[in-house]
Amino acid sequence: MEKPTNPFGINRYLGAEYFCDREVETNMLLSNIAQQKHTTLFALRRLGKSALIHHVFHLLSKKRNQKCIYVDIYATQNLKDLTNQLAKSIYTIFPEKKGIGKSFWEYIKLFRPTLSVDELTGAPELSLDIAQPKQLEKTIPQLLTFLDQQNIKIVIALDEFQQILTYPEKNIEAILRTVMQQLQNVTFIFCGSNQTMMHEIFNSAKRPFYGSCSNLHLEPIERKVYHDFITKMFLNDTYKIQDDAIEYILDFTNGYTYYTQRLCHDIFEQKQKTVTRENINQVILSIFYEMKGNFFQYRNLLTPTQWHLLNALALEERVTQPYTRHFIHKYNLGSSAIVKRSLESLIEKEMVYKNGDTENVHYAVYDKFLMRWLQRK
Ligand SMILES: Nc1ncnc2c1ncn2[C@@H]1O[C@H](COP(=O)(O)OP(=O)(O)OP(=O)(O)O)[C@@H](O)[C@H]1O
Ligand SMILES: [Mg+2]
Incomplete structure (x- = not known):
């Protein structure tokens, strides 16, 4: 990964050097994956669940015989969307031309796939033509079984998993759970932010996923660790930031990851040789100025x-x-x-x-x- 102009990532993963802590959680995920144990990862919003998955996937990317598939299902509304999103994510990891990608493409021809390109991002969009509900229920198990037969280890992260509770189909957990029990080479990470919903899916004795996963929960990063990380990120670029200025930042954000990253990101952009409280206040005011419209909108809603x-x-x-x-x-x-x-x-x-x-x-x-x-x- 090339060196970013700003070391504080706010909308994408920048690499291990720019990732603060989460060592215990990273090791736990790596160990679960090595043992092919499924994990649920849940925490409040914006604490760094998705970033942690990207971090772990980045570390695993060096391993031969291991592939990581990230599926964000936030925008999905039903089983069909989920199926397409999974197919697209598989396609992204195994491009069409050779090896597994070639067999995958051959395989999904069954479902008459349509390939298009997202105009804004250039990312591929894939949609399968499945009209029959019965066939639809079988497709995800078929896709997963296909992956399972490729003689490599696969991890699939389903991010924003609580979304399945909003689908009209109520049997998604049962469908997934049944196929999961037959898979030898595929491990899952179920990630979500809505505590109540994630709790309902995984900790209710009445539901299919009960007791099937190891639970991982994120708290805010420890203050001292975040403090040292911020010092280091500034120093790397020969800027100075005093300890009390960092404490001021962490007080302001309560140490919540996104807000801390965002504030530090904007402060870094100011390129002050030494960061003072006044600089920080200025940045806070400009963030308020930018967000003011949204905040007033909330009041109307x-x-x-x-x-x-x-x-x-x-x-x-x-x-x-x-x-x-x-x-x-x-x-x-x-x-x-x-x-x-x-x-x-x-x-x-x-x-x-x-x-x-x-x-x-x-x-x-x-x-x-x-x-x-x-x-x-
Ligand atoms: N350990 C970390 N070190 C540095 N930056 C991080 C870390 N964890 C998260 N971030 C950054 O903080 C921001 C929020 O993280 P992320 O999007 O992963 O949170 P999330 O828990 O998935 O949030 P949501 O529930 O809204 O999806 C991102 O911009 C991410 O790059
Ligand atoms: Mg996320």
Whole structure:
């Protein structure tokens, strides 16, 4: 990978040198893959799930006899979309011309594939012509069985896996689970951010996936480790950044990965010999300026009660007991029933997250920039 102009990645994986920590998680994934154990990876949004998968896949790319297939199913709405997305991801890893790619192409001819190109990205788009629901149910198992027979080890990451719960077809887990039990060479990583949904899929004794995977959970990167990483990234390019400036950044972002990366990315772009608090404040203001339109848009999309609660949560940063009289009175939120309804709705819209185990639950605004912006008003 060539040296990036900015060491803080915000929209793509830049390589192992620019990837902070996650050593324990990386090793666990590598070890699960080596043992062909399936993994579920779940965490709040923007903490670095997808980046971790790309990192692990990058490390595995050096291994012969091992191929990694990444499938993002965020935009899929039904089994047919999922099937096409999987077929496309396989096609991307095994191009048509030779070896497995050649046999794959021969194989999927059965399904009359149409190949096109995404005009914006230049990436291939593949769609299979499957009209019969019965055939559709068989296609993913067939594709996976095909892969299984190629005498190489394959890892498939299904990112945003909770999306399957929104499909009209309710048997996706059963279809996958059945074929998974027959596969010898294919290992899965199921990745998702919606805690409740991922929990429902994997930890409910009534459902097909119960007990079938090893669970991996991401927390924010340890503060000291992130601190040292930031120092190093600046120093590599001979810029200086004082310890208290880094602490200021990490306080501002609560150490959440995306917000920290984004802030550092923009600060780095300023190319100051020595980064001061004033430089950081300037960058924060320009981020606010850029996001302001979105933030006001949120206000229009939420009811006044929801907006009001969002403000209260932002001011408190994290709330453990949103139904207490103290909290309700302090922010004039009406009644606990109103708070409950609004909170559920904010969680569903992913404006607020609920985190922690049952005894230690807390609620907070998801977007840390929005949280800081609301605190200023
Ligand atoms: N360990 C890391 N070191 C450096 N940058 C990272 C790290 N983890 C994540 N990032 C960066 O932080 C941003 C958010 O990470 P990523 O998109 O992987 O999060 P996510 O958990 O998949 O989020 P979402 O739930 O929204 O899909 C990305 O720009 C990514 O490049
Ligand atoms: Mg992701």
